[in-house]
Amino acid sequence: MMRIEPSDDRLAIKVRNLTNQFGTKVVHKDLDLDVREGEIMGVIGPSGTGKSVLLRSIVGLIKPKHANIEVFGTDLTEADQEARRVIERKWGVMFQDGALFSTLSVRENVMAPMREHLNLPLNLMRELACMKIRMVGLEADAAPKRPSDLSGGMRKRAALARAMALDPKLLFLDEPTAGLDPIGAGNFDLLVRSLCDALGLTVFLVTHDLDSLNAVCDRIAVLNAGQVLAVGTMEEVRANPHPWIQEYFSGPRGRAALGLS
Numbered sequence: 001m002m003r004i005e006p007s008d009d010r011l012a013i014k015v016r017n018l019t020n021q022f023g024t025k026v027v028h029k030d031l032d033l034d035v036r037e038g039e040i041m042g043v044i045g046p047s048g049t050g051k052s053v054l055l056r057s058i059v060g061l062i063k064p065k066h067a068n069i070e071v072f073g074t075d076l077t078e079a080d081q082e083a084r085r086v087i088e089r090k091w092g093v094m095f096q097d098g099a100l101f102s103t104l105s106v107r108e109n110v111m112a113p114m115r116e117h118l119n120l121p122l123n124l125m126r127e128l129a130c131m132k133i134r135m136v137g138l139e140a141d142a143a144p145k146r147p148s149d150l151s152g153g154m155r156k157r158a159a160l161a162r163a164m165a166l167d168p169k170l171l172f173l174d175e176p177t178a179g180l181d182p183i184g185a186g187n188f189d190l191l192v193r194s195l196c197d198a199l200g201l202t203v204f205l206v207t208h209d210l211d212s213l214n215a216v217c218d219r220i221a222v223l224n225a226g227q228v229l230a231v232g233t234m235e236e237v238r239a240n241p242h243p244w245i246q247e248y249f250s251g252p253r254g255r256a257a258l259g260l261s
């Protein structure tokens with residue numbers, strides 16, 4: 001399998017001076033973050049620290065108070081509608097709860113981004129959707145089912161298939177393994193890693209799951225108090241003496257996930 005090595009000099013995402021504030025609550029204050037092309041970047045931090053808001057700011061669902069955000073070299077803060085659409089076609093997003101349309105079948109869910117962005121005959125979109133469904137490890141008979149007829153793990157895979165609908169170069173995954181049992185979560189991690197290696201994707205992965213961090217991430221960014229407190233490989237981040245980082249990685253769950261006694 002081909003593995004595209006993350007590149008230091010090519011950035012998929014460049015965030016500078018991101019400030020988000022809701023009322024008097026400052027969520028981000030001049031936050032900077034780089035995500036390199038081809039890497040899986042795990043984003044961690046205490047609950048409520050602004051991981052999802054960061055993701056939503058990058059994909060344009062939240063308008064920050066201030067920010068410079070570039071994706072694949074395009075400044076999204078300056079981009080006109082057309083330039084934005086070009087970039088939007090290059091990414092796929094899997095939201096925290098999957099956010100599948102409950103009244104549509106799995107296949108129709110996967111076709112939804114195609115209908116919005118591609119001008120293709122219906123039959124072709126159906127075929128492409130079925131390919132994506134099989135690509136994420138679902139059986140073909142999942143295609144006509146409603147999300148409510150699937151298990152939690154299968155729904156996650158369906159949501160991933162929809163995020164992959166437009167052959168993205170960049171995937172945003174917001175806590176994709178939340179709510180899965182350890183085996184289901186482990187299988188999902190393997191799926192993400194192998195899709196990334198095969199397709200050369202860049203991934204922005206928000207997670208609380210230490211096993212996922214360990215199994216799939218090339219680098220980790222730790223959010224705390226409105227900024228990126230530390231960024232680097234697992235080893236580099238673990239060496240940071242900040243109390244939250246030490247507690248996170250050296251507490252019983254951290255030690256178990258890292259195979260330490």
Ligand SMILES: Nc1ncnc2c1ncn2[C@@H]1O[C@H](COP(=O)(O)OP(=O)(O)OP(=O)(O)O)[C@@H](O)[C@H]1O
Nearest residue numbers: 022025027045046047048049050051052053054208
């Ligand atoms: N649209 C909004 N309006 C007002 N406040 C918001 C909005 N979205 C998020 N917040 C607040 O911003 C803060 C950060 O939220 P966010 O969901 O990004 O945290 P998180 O780090 O992803 O947390 P968790 O790990 O628990 O999912 C929270 O205090 C949240 O209540």
